[in-house]
Amino acid sequence: MRRALLAEGVGTALLLATVVGSGVMGESLAGGNVALALLANAAATAGALYVLITVLGPVSGAHFNPVVTLVMRLRGDIGTRTALAYIAVQCVAAVAGVLLAHAMFDLAWIQPGVRARAGGAQWLSEGVATFGLLLTILLGARHRARALPALVAAWIFAAYWFTASTSFANPAVTLARALTRTFSGIRPDDVPAFVLAQLGGALLALAVVRGIAPATASSPHEVP
Template sequence: MDHSLPDPTPARPHLARRFVAEFLGTGLLVTIVVGSGIAAAELSPDDVGLQLLENSLATALGLAVLILMFGPVSGAHFNPVVTLVDWVIGARSDTGLPLRDVAPYIVAQVLGGSAGAVLANVMFDVPWQLASTDRATGGHLVAEVVATAGLVLLVFSLARTASGSVTAAAVGAYIGAAYWFTSSTSFANPAVTVGRVFSDTFAGIAPGSVPPFILMQLLGGVVGLALVLVLYPTAARAADDVVVPHSVDAKL
């Protein structure tokens, strides 16, 4: 008779399904960011503040919807920093994203983000060319550390207590607010940063600004990780539920 205990770790959907979910989720997120930026610039050409309001509102609402749409499959990371922090935290207790899945997640996110920007260009008949907006100022780089650290802390604190719908709304609200309280308008995501290179529009970022932005986002991830470990020492127990729970046990 087999007296072994059952595996307490819920089985995740097949990696191929999660890859597609991360590709589509990140891609559509960038499509929302870039597409709403183009629409805002066309609808409110003489009011940058109104353009930012329109862009941030669409992004906040769209991100919440995407988390609900794809979260049950992949967790709705849509962000290499979230993926890396999930792996680091979970590695301590064999929870969270396993190391073998980290690279596929990040590849899906970066490819999806790039495809999403191209899709937005096509929908709005924008000629394809690399972005020319230089954003790498000292203030913007500090803002990326703050925005990314806050996002990481929010995601992992919510994973311990909140349902998927609450998490989706909270993450969307945070990103929408961070558009306004950070000077960089809160990219907070290397995959989104890379994607926005491929659209020379309101939401674009010049290729030369990408490396320092990503470096600061990774630093923000480290700061956020440190805060999570200090404030929530048992966060590893909830690593499987980042950003939202995703397992075959959830009727997938």
């Protein structure tokens, strides 16, 4: 359990450091071209996800995301105590990852977000992004388990571009990104609605997967 929690913490922190750090770097080098900055942000995030899931998946399942952990608990893959410990570590590590990114770019460590991300289109986008992520994980684990790191990375890269919210799809990520005023930030006031949309998308994905493939199958997201 200690190994699994350490893996979740390290993975989540590095993921957030990538999201925020690549946003800072992309924006500084893009010369005002927002599309280029978003491309750099999406590519770096997808690349980091592929690596982190590949190397840490065998240890903890590489959730890095409270809604992934919640769905795994609802499926019976992990117990309640493990799920709560995972979620706590993910949230703390996500904040640590944002602080790490700020430190690497010599920015103020704590800077509450100011980027407005509110409204029906944003909330729908978060629901769709999270729905697709959980669909990818649950069906990918069943049908193409070895390809799961690439599948998740590909989905997130795509969702950065086709959703109005740029695909947070993760409550811990959303919470932590409320602590940055950089390219990746979000206003703290906008966090609750994002998290609710993410929960809705995740639960809908679980229901759809149960309808598509109801039989029990082992998952690489089970904790060893």
